[in-house]
Amino acid sequence: MNSPTGRRLSSLAELPQDMEPPRDMWAAIEARIDAEPAARGRGALARGIPRQAWGLAAGVALLAIGIWVGRASLPNSGVAIPGAETQAAAQSAQVAAGAEAAALRAVYAPNARFTRERELLRRNLADRLAALPPETRLTVRASLDTIQRARTDIEAALGRDPGNALLHEMLVNAYQDEMRVLATVQEAGAREEI
Amino acid sequence: MPPMQGKEARLADGGFPHSHDEPAVGVDYGLVLRASRGDKRAFERLYRDHVGRVYGLCVRLTRDPAMAEDIAQETFLRAWRSLDKFEQRSRLSTWLHRIAVNVVLERRRRRSSTLEFVAEPALLTDEQFLIETPIEEAELEAAIAGLPDGARDVLTLCGIYGYAHQEAAAMLGVAEGTCKAQLHRARGLLRERLGLGGKP
Numbered sequence: 001m002n003s004p005t006g007r008r009l010s011s012l013a014e015l016p017q018d019m020e021p022p023r024d025m026w027a028a029i030e031a032r033i034d035a036e037p038a039a040r041g042r043g044a045l046a047r048g049i050p051r052q053a054w055g056l057a058a059g060v061a062l063l064a065i066g067i068w069v070g071r072a073s074l075p076n077s078g079v080a081i082p083g084a085e086t087q088a089a090a091q092s093a094q095v096a097a098g099a100e101a102a103a104l105r106a107v108y109a110p111n112a113r114f115t116r117e118r119e120l121l122r123r124n125l126a127d128r129l130a131a132l133p134p135e136t137r138l139t140v141r142a143s144l145d146t147i148q149r150a151r152t153d154i155e156a157a158l159g160r161d162p163g164n165a166l167l168h169e170m171l172v173n174a175y176q177d178e179m180r181v182l183a184t185v186q187e188a189g190a191r192e193e194i
Numbered sequence: 195m196p197p198m199q200g201k202e203a204r205l206a207d208g209g210f211p212h213s214h215d216e217p218a219v220g221v222d223y224g225l226v227l228r229a230s231r232g233d234k235r236a237f238e239r240l241y242r243d244h245v246g247r248v249y250g251l252c253v254r255l256t257r258d259p260a261m262a263e264d265i266a267q268e269t270f271l272r273a274w275r276s277l278d279k280f281e282q283r284s285r286l287s288t289w290l291h292r293i294a295v296n297v298v299l300e301r302r303r304r305r306s307s308t309l310e311f312v313a314e315p316a317l318l319t320d321e322q323f324l325i326e327t328p329i330e331e332a333e334l335e336a337a338i339a340g341l342p343d344g345a346r347d348v349l350t351l352c353g354i355y356g357y358a359h360q361e362a363a364a365m366l367g368v369a370e371g372t373c374k375a376q377l378h379r380a381r382g383l384l385r386e387r388l389g390l391g392g393k394p
Contacts, residue, residue: 008328012353015334018246019253021263026241029270030234036275152367159296162289163276 114179121182128185140185147178222286230277237277240286241270248290254350255298257339265301269294291355295347295365302343323353323381329388337387345380348373353380 009015129137151174158167222243228236248269252262272293273280280289325334338346338354351362352373363373384390 007331009331009334010325010328012323012325012334012338012349013356015331015354017250017355019250020246021249021266022259023263025245025263025267025270026238029241029267029274030238032267032271033234033237033274148369155364156296156299156367159293160272160300161276162272162293163279165279168279 118175118179118182121179121186124186125182132185140181143181144178147174147181150174151178226277226280226286229274230280237270237274240273244287244290245270247287248294251291251294251350251355252298254338254354255295255347256301257346261301265294265297268297272297288357288361291351291357292365295351298347299367325388325390327390333388337384340387341380341383344368344376345383348376349380349384352377 007014129140132140151171154167154171154174158164158171161167222240225236225240229240245266249262249266252265252269253259256262256265269290273290280286329337338349341349347366348362351357351365352359357365359370359373359377363370366373368376
């Protein structure tokens with residue numbers, strides 16, 4: 001990997017980004033492509049749901065419950081904790097049906113407004129959290145951590161199977177879950193300040 | 195061409211739209227389209243255009259030319275399988291890098307390497323990765339190769355390939371703060387190993 005040039009550099013950016021591999025790999029790649037012709041052009045869903053996707057789906061389902069608990073415990077959230085299971089189910093269904101299109105638009109397209117609002121909410125998070133009771137802060141942080149972990153897992157799974165439509169959808173949902181938590185904290189924090 | 199988007203807007207394929215100066219839609223567009231319809235010659239062109247950059251990243255992340263070759267092959271194979279899902283708004287080279295980083299991380303996990311914990315960073319000011327006293331290229335590459343995995347990953351992605359912290363963090367599956375911390379650590383170690391002294 002050492003360069004024979006003897007060039008002297010004053011910045012990492014001057015290092016060459018390209019390196020020539022020791023041999024042409026195309027023949028090996030082509031052979032592997034030819035060995036799996038059926039994979040080309042098939043949709044991700046048609047390939048079936050991989051095992052790891054089921055695990056992630058379970059994780060995201062748990063995550064949704066975690067987020068609901070987080071919302072329910074926020075002061076003045078308008079959510080009654082007794083009977084929360086029923087409401088959570090109803091809300092999950094509403095969210096799934098109503099927000100799906102918006103979620104897809106938000107993450108599948110470079111939606112500047114989504115990005116701006118998310119950044120704003122994230123910037124304000126620390127201030128808003130400071131206005132909430134300690135136990136609520138912990139719940140919110142736990143929810144956000146769970147979302148982050150879920151997103152990391154989904155992204156890792158997407159790395160292994162970048163064309164998997166289910167994983168893409170789950171990633172979109174994870175971003176939306178995060179937005180819901182951030183927006184709820186923003187509202188609750190603002191009410192606490194008043 | 196639409197106006198440049200910020201680096202923070204992620205696409206569904208995991209990439210960032212127009213995240214570098216080069217326009218996303220260019221020569222690659224037609225080739226990607228043809229390749230996604232099963233044209234292997236078009237995909238070969240894409241391979242030849244991008245293999246140097248993919249292999250370069252793999253070598254730097256693995257420090258093992260043989261493993262880098264294997265990972266580069268796997269990267270192109272996965273890209274072939276998923277080309278029809280690639281969004282033209284992001285750069286193909288970034289998308290390929292993202293796949294390559296994932297393959298590298300998978301291999302490391304298989305070797306059950308432990309996660310490195312790094313404390314939150316001091317504020318970074320030198321975003322240009324400048325070195326006061328010019329260093330021989332080979333010496334610099336060797337010093338980078340000697341860094342621990344996490345620090346080397348971030349230094350390679352941000353310092354050599356020019357990715358923003360957010361992009362590098364997303365590729366590596368770590369928090370942006372961890373990415374900054376690793377970079378801070380990498381620069382400190384690099385300075386130490388190059389005998390440069392001073393603040394990192």
